[in-house]
Amino acid sequence: MEKLMSAEDVADLLGVPINTLYQWHHKGTGPTCFRVGRFLRYTPGDVRAWLSEQKGASHGHR
Structure with missing residues (x-):
């Protein structure tokens, strides 16, 4: 199991500011x-997946 990440x-x-995450x-x-x-706690895999989605979405808006 991966170590959970804090909001910080x-x-x-x-x-980004912590308030943005909230x-x-x-x-x-x-x-x-x-x-x-x-x-709030995050799994590293979920954060990586979200970042990949953001990169994909930004390429579609050019």
Whole structure:
């Protein structure tokens, strides 16, 4: 099992504020995540998959 990533880890990786991740979670966008208590947690595979989708989507809008 992969180690879970915190919101801080993902925000740092993506270069976005933590509040953005919480907004994405509320809107149902952004990488798939789940709550452990009051904290958002991410699997590295879900973050990689979401990044791949974003790269694919950005190529379609050129």
